[in-house]
Amino acid sequence: MKIWTVILLCLLGSTLGPLPALAQENNSNSSEPSNTEIVLEGDLEASLGLQENQDNSTSTATSNIGDTAFSAHDLSPMGMYHAADIVVKSVMIGLLLASVLTWAIWLFKTVQLVITRRKAKQLLATLIQSKTFASAESKLSGQTGGALLLVEASRHELDLSSGGPVSDDGLKERVLARLERVQASLATDMNRGTGILATIGSVAPFVGLFGTVWGIMNSFIGIAKTQTTNLAVVAPGIAEALLATAIGLVAAIPAVVIYNYFSRAIGNYRAVLADNVTALMVLISRDLDRHHPNARPLAELVSANKKRAVPQVQGVN
Numbered sequence: 626m627k628i629w630t631v632i633l634l635c636l637l638g639s640t641l642g643p644l645p646a647l648a649q650e651n652n653s654n655s656s657e658p659s660n661t662e663i664v665l666e667g668d669l670e671a672s673l674g675l676q677e678n679q680d681n682s683t684s685t686a687t688s689n690i691g692d693t694a695f696s697a698h699d700l701s702p703m704g705m706y707h708a709a710d711i712v713v714k715s716v717m718i719g720l721l722l723a724s725v726l727t728w729a730i731w732l733f734k735t736v737q738l739v740i741t742r743r744k745a746k747q748l749l750a751t752l753i754q755s756k757t758f759a760s761a762e763s764k765l766s767g768q769t770g771g772a773l774l775l776v777e778a779s780r781h782e783l784d785l786s787s788g789g790p791v792s793d794d795g796l797k798e799r800v801l802a803r804l805e806r807v808q809a810s811l812a813t814d815m816n817r818g819t820g821i822l823a824t825i826g827s828v829a830p831f832v833g834l835f836g837t838v839w840g841i842m843n844s845f846i847g848i849a850k851t852q853t854t855n856l857a858v859v860a861p862g863i864a865e866a867l868l869a870t871a872i873g874l875v876a877a878i879p880a881v882v883i884y885n886y887f888s889r890a891i892g893n894y895r896a897v898l899a900d901n902v903t904a905l906m907v908l909i910s911r912d913l914d915r916h917h918p919n920a921r922p923l924a925e926l927v928s929a930n931k932k933r934a935v936p937q938v939q940g941v942n
Contacts, residue, residue, distance in 0.1 A: 705865040710843050716836030716869050723825045724876040730818045731883045738890050741815065744770030745897040752904035758783075758912050771811050772901055778803040779905050793913045800909055804902045812895050819887050826881035833873020840866025 706717060748770065755761035758779070765776060782800045844862030848854060 705861070705868050708861065709865045709868070710840060713836045713840045713843075713865065713869055716832055716839075717872050720829055720833060720836075720869070720872040720876045723829055724872075724879070727822060727825055727876065727880045727883060730822060731879075734818055734887055738815070738887070738894065741771050741811075742890075742894050742897060744768075745772040745894065745901060748772045748776070749897060749901050749904060752901060752908060755908060756911075757915075758905075758908040761908060771814070772898065774807050774811065775804055775898070775901050775905055778807045779909065783909075793910075796913065797906065797910065801902075801906060804905060808895075808898045808902055811898055812891065815891050815894055819884055819891070822880045822884040822887070826877050826884055829873045829877035829880065830870075831873075833870040833876075836869025836873070837866045840869060 706714065709717070747768075748765065751764050752761050755764060762776060762780065765773060779800050782796075782803050786796050786799065841863060844859055844866065847862055848859055
């Protein structure tokens with residue numbers, strides 16, 4: 626009995642003996658995948674971190690490039706002019722020359738208007754104060770001015786008509802015709818140069834707009850070449866293009882204002898010339914009446930008119 630008990634225990638020991646080793650082996654095999662997973666997770670995090678760093682470096686480099694491009698452009702008016710396209714530069718130069726021409730015309734015409742209008746008013750005052758055409762001529766001898774051409778034209782026609790018989794009405798018509806032609810010539814001479822102001826005022830904004838459109842086209846072409854829409858890269862080209870429109874407005878606005886001012890001033894000058902023509906015709910008409918064969922003193926005409934006055938008719942009851 627004891628022998629069989631010992632044999633049974635030996636068999637159980639031989640059977641259960643490998644189990645702890647197998648369990649230990651299984652435990653060691655199960656621990657290996659967990660270590661592999663840890664290594665894979667670490668590699669993934671490292672790669673993600675590297676990609677994030679690359680993205681950050683790329684964005685930083687792009688911003689640095691944009692900042693460098695933005696700082697490389699001189700956004701002052703002179704700097705934008707030097708950086709502009711040759712067509713835009715030509716537009717800017719033309720508009721600047723038009724602006725200079727506008728102010729030159731303003732200076733010249735202002736001085737001309739002040740001098741001629743003052744002399745025309747002095748002539749008018751002399752004609753109004755004179756009693757005869759001859760006395761007015763003597764007072765105006767030695768003086769100069771465009772308005773004196775009216776007096777010279779009147780004297781020329783009087784000299785031409787003095788060679789033969791003339792009628793008062795015919796002489797007045799001829800003198801008035803000459804005065805009207807001289808008046809129109811003086812007004813035309815005063816208007817000379819104002820048409821340029823009207824042209825600059827109407828055309829300069831469109832010329833500036835043309836320069837702007839051309840500059841923006843070049844900016845879009847630059848965007849296509851650089852394949853970037855960074856505002857720091859695009860803005861300088863657009864600013865250069867808009868500068869052409871700004872210069873166009875700078876040239877056009879003063880031209881329009883100055884043109885309107887000269888239109889009013891020349892209109893006033895025309896009125897003064899018309900007054901001079903009227904004063905000359907009054908003097909010539911007065912001289913003709915004095916030399917008329919049937920002329921009588923004004924006192925006799927007044928007394929005769931009083932005698933011929935029609936009595937009032939009383940009403941019939």
